[in-house]
Amino acid sequence: MSKKISVGFVNTQKTAGRSSKIPVVLRLQNRSKLPVANMIIEIEYYNTLDGDKNTMKINTPLYPDDVQYLTLHVSAKHYGTVRMNIKRCRIVDMLKLFKIRVSTDAASRLFGESTFTIVPDYIPIENNIANYAEMGLETDDYSKTSKGDDPSEIFDIHEYHDGDKINRIHWKLTAKQDKTMVKDYSLPISNSIVLMADLHLDTNTDDYMLVYDTLVEAIASISYYLIENDTPHKVVWYDKKKDLSEVVNVTDEESARLLISLLLQASVYDEPDLSMINYINEPERYKCGHLMYFSPAYNSNLSGVMNDNDLAFRYSYMLITNKKKDDVINDEFAEVVNVTAKHVAESIQEICL
Known part of the structure; x- marks a missing residue:
């Protein structure tokens, strides 16, 4: 009977914040015609940074010829990658006298591990940012929101306004459109x-x-x-x-x-x-x-x-x-x-x- 039972994770990789409750779904399948009064699933989990392993146990019945889904809500104290793997599954009789270990088939090996990454929560800050553009630092990046004085890149072209520099006039485009068009140069970042x-x-x-x-x-x-x-x-x-x-x-x-x-x-x-x-x-x-x-x-x-x-x-x-x-x-x-x-x-x- 144990060969007709398979257990695996549905979602094998997730990303979440440290304050989040992460849903981890287990898929349990009983392909036999007999019910299972109680199955004990041992799940081992640890943060890959410190390797400190913990174990949780789940007790659940299995219905005959059926697929069930169990959702666990887990959280983590620290940032990093947390690995969960199915360490052991055992079938227990109603009187808890006998225990039969569920064999690991190819499907269980494939879905027997789940990882989720705990990423930092965004902390809003409002610091001043210095402008290092005048320090002669080489760059191929230009601002997408602000114009500057670098003639090697064009930031925008617009119709002439009072105060625009005469040497910024785009003469070819002005001749085509019959109105004065001005180039804005880019700001190197x-x-x-x-x-x-x-x-x-x-x-x-x-x-x-x-x-x-x-x-x-x-x-x-x-x-x-x-x-x-x-x-x-x-x-x-x-x-x-x-x-x-x-x-x-x-x-x-x-x-x-x-x-x-x-x-x-x-x-x-x-x-x-x-x-x-x-x-x-x-x-x-x-x-x-x-x-x-x-x-x-x-x-x-x-x-x-x-x-x-x-x-x-x-x-x-x-x-x-x-x-x-x-x-x-x-x-x-x-x-x-x-x-x-x-x-x-x-x-x-x-x-x-």
């Missing part, structure tokens, strides 16, 4: 801001997952805010498995979502500042307007290393902490900002991006 994530976490502390959440939340919030304000930027971290710096160009909402997906898949490591060390050693890197370094540990020598390697015009050391700190760290080359868990917007509200 350089990838002038770099957000760098140091994924070094001390797993021996009780709050390291909270620190991780805060780091991801801060980067996601700033990245989304920059895109809302038409400001392309780069996000960098060290990929331990590939042994290289991972660089994501964030130019729109789609690439912002891709960034979060890739960042949540990245593995953490024990040694601090690997992101910065590997970035400095990359053969191709460029000077940016503002480098924001997100790290759970402060290294007093690091900002000097950044400055010596001429990585940016400005440096911000975003120190991720689990509790508020009143002390102010004075750094010769970088502005040090304490980014506190559960108070991200408040922590960064004064900094000019």
Whole structure:
């Protein structure tokens, strides 16, 4: 009889916020003519970041020659990828004297695992964004909403208004339309801001997952805010498995979502500042307007290393902490900002991006 019973997940991959209740659907099929009084399904689940495994048990009857669907509503405390797999299924008689293990067939193996990714909730911020266009940073990106003075790209063409410059008149179009038409040049937008994530976490502390959440939340919030304000930027971290710096160009909402997906898949490591060390050693890197370094540990020598390697015009050391700190760290080359868990917007509200 056990060979005629199959169990599997219907939805094998989902994305949700941390505050959401995620519906996970199990499909149970009994192809035999006999009912099952009670079947025990053991489901193992864990966050891939810490690997801390938990188990839940489900008890349900199965009707003969029938397909049933069970919906579980689950949630997660921390960001990252959560894996659920069907660990074991057993049939139990009404008196609970006998237990028969349900065999794993090809279908069960195929649908026996479900993953869902917990992504950061959007935290609204209203920081000032500095204009780095005058710093000579090379770019191929131009503003979609604001005109500028770069004649290599045309932003818009419109009929002449008082105050328009004579040298902006589009003479060919003016001759064709028998009215004066004027060109608006484009505003170049350089990838002038770099957000760098140091994924070094001390797993021996009780709050390291909270620190991780805060780091991801801060980067996601700033990245989304920059895109809302038409400001392309780069996000960098060290990929331990590939042994290289991972660089994501964030130019729109789609690439912002891709960034979060890739960042949540990245593995953490024990040694601090690997992101910065590997970035400095990359053969191709460029000077940016503002480098924001997100790290759970402060290294007093690091900002000097950044400055010596001429990585940016400005440096911000975003120190991720689990509790508020009143002390102010004075750094010769970088502005040090304490980014506190559960108070991200408040922590960064004064900094000019």
